[in-house]
Amino acid sequence: MSPTSRCADLQPCADTLGQAYAALPQLWQENTWLQDVAARAQVLLDEHPHGDLKAWRGALRSLPTVDCAMDADRAAPRLGKGTAEPQHLREVLMRLHPWRKGPLELGGVLIDTEWRSDWKWQRIRPHLDLEAQRVLDIGCGNGYFGWRMLAAGARLVVGVDPTLVYVMQWLACRHFAGNAPNFVLPLGIEHLPPGPAGFDSVFSMGVLYHRRDPVEHLQQIRALLRPDGTLVLETLVLPDEKHGPVLVPESRYARMRNVWAIPTIDRLLAWLREAGFKTSQLADVTATAVEEQRSTQWMRFDSLAEALHPKDARQTVEGYPAPTRALLMVRC
Numbered sequence: 001m002s003p004t005s006r007c008a009d010l011q012p013c014a015d016t017l018g019q020a021y022a023a024l025p026q027l028w029q030e031n032t033w034l035q036d037v038a039a040r041a042q043v044l045l046d047e048h049p050h051g052d053l054k055a056w057r058g059a060l061r062s063l064p065t066v067d068c069a070m071d072a073d074r075a076a077p078r079l080g081k082g083t084a085e086p087q088h089l090r091e092v093l094m095r096l097h098p099w100r101k102g103p104l105e106l107g108g109v110l111i112d113t114e115w116r117s118d119w120k121w122q123r124i125r126p127h128l129d130l131e132a133q134r135v136l137d138i139g140c141g142n143g144y145f146g147w148r149m150l151a152a153g154a155r156l157v158v159g160v161d162p163t164l165v166y167v168m169q170w171l172a173c174r175h176f177a178g179n180a181p182n183f184v185l186p187l188g189i190e191h192l193p194p195g196p197a198g199f200d201s202v203f204s205m206g207v208l209y210h211r212r213d214p215v216e217h218l219q220q221i222r223a224l225l226r227p228d229g230t231l232v233l234e235t236l237v238l239p240d241e242k243h244g245p246v247l248v249p250e251s252r253y254a255r256m257r258n259v260w261a262i263p264t265i266d267r268l269l270a271w272l273r274e275a276g277f278k279t280s281q282l283a284d285v286t287a288t289a290v291e292e293q294r295s296t297q298w299m300r301f302d303s304l305a306e307a308l309h310p311k312d313a314r315q316t317v318e319g320y321p322a323p324t325r326a327l328l329m330v331r332c
């Protein structure tokens with residue numbers, strides 16, 4: 001599908017929670033792993049106990065009917081034609097707060113998300129060839145990168161993320177984009193059956209440090225890739241050895257819970273070797289700036305600025321090194 005599509009080939013998907021993943025198995029028919037995962041995702045969505053689900057469903061049902069369209073080759077993927085009532089649409093989309101990954105433009109309304117995810121994409125894009133690829137994106141958030149991957153030539157993007165509000169945001173995107181082959185399933189990596197799954201590329205961005213056993217996470221990814229596939233890995237790293245080869249935060253790191261271990265780049269490369277990957281190319285190392293991750297109207301909670309030390313922005317409030325992220329292209 002071209003990055004710019006019109007309603008002729010895109011069907012609107014409003015109020016289709018009950019069949020969110022119906023089209024997915026047909027897009028890769030011989031892949032039994034995917035059939036299994038799509039079925040699990042549908043059951044989870046149908047039976048999810050989350051207390052806000054009813055309100056989110058109400059918001060999705062209130063989305064205005066507009067012509068579907070997709071122009072994803074831009075910082076803020078433009079999904080859907082402009083609505084005649086932007087203020088109403090804005091209010092409905094606000095009911096799916098917090099919007100973290102983006103920016104996105106839905107029905108003509110620009111969503112200024114917490115993250116300038118387009119900056120991350122700019123760092124990744126020169127290192128990718130996604131032409132005709134089938135991609136798995138672990139911890140995909142609301143599926144922002146999936147739209148960019150389609151625009152870069154991917155034929156199918158399967159995203160998984162256990163945070164249900166992000167799945168709701170993806171459903172809102174889908175309402176405007178139609179049946180484009182970019183999916184977000186409400187699953188954590190631990191819910192995925194073991195491979196082989198045969199993906200050409202697997203993305204793991206911002207997830208490794210949330211896993212208790214990083215080598216196990218990498219091994220699991222390896223089994224989800226085809227034999228000569230590529231892992232696109234983005235994760236927090238230590239800028240130097242002051243805290244030793246691995247920082248294990250005492251409690252929180254940059255106010256985040258569940259940050260288990262932050263390695264130096266050398267230790268990260270060792271983990272990748274231990275997991276069985278053959279080659280790793282370090283593509284980028286960037287200290288996260290407060291202009292890249294910040295509070296906005298669409299994400300009204302505290303953000304990076306409040307997680308940094310008030311007197312020294314090179315440290316977190318806990319006194320650890322401020323977030324620096326490495327991007328690696330890793331081959332099986």
Ligand SMILES: C[S@@+](CC[C@H](N)C(=O)[O-])C[C@H]1O[C@@H](n2cnc3c(N)ncnc32)[C@H](O)[C@@H]1O
Binds near residue numbers: 140141205234
């Ligand atoms: C820091 S965000 C990164 C999002 C996106 N990949 C990016 O790079 O901008 C981490 C994401 O991982 C998701 N996540 C948390 N636990 C997970 C798990 N067990 N399996 C997969 N994703 C998980 C969170 O819901 C969140 O969307």
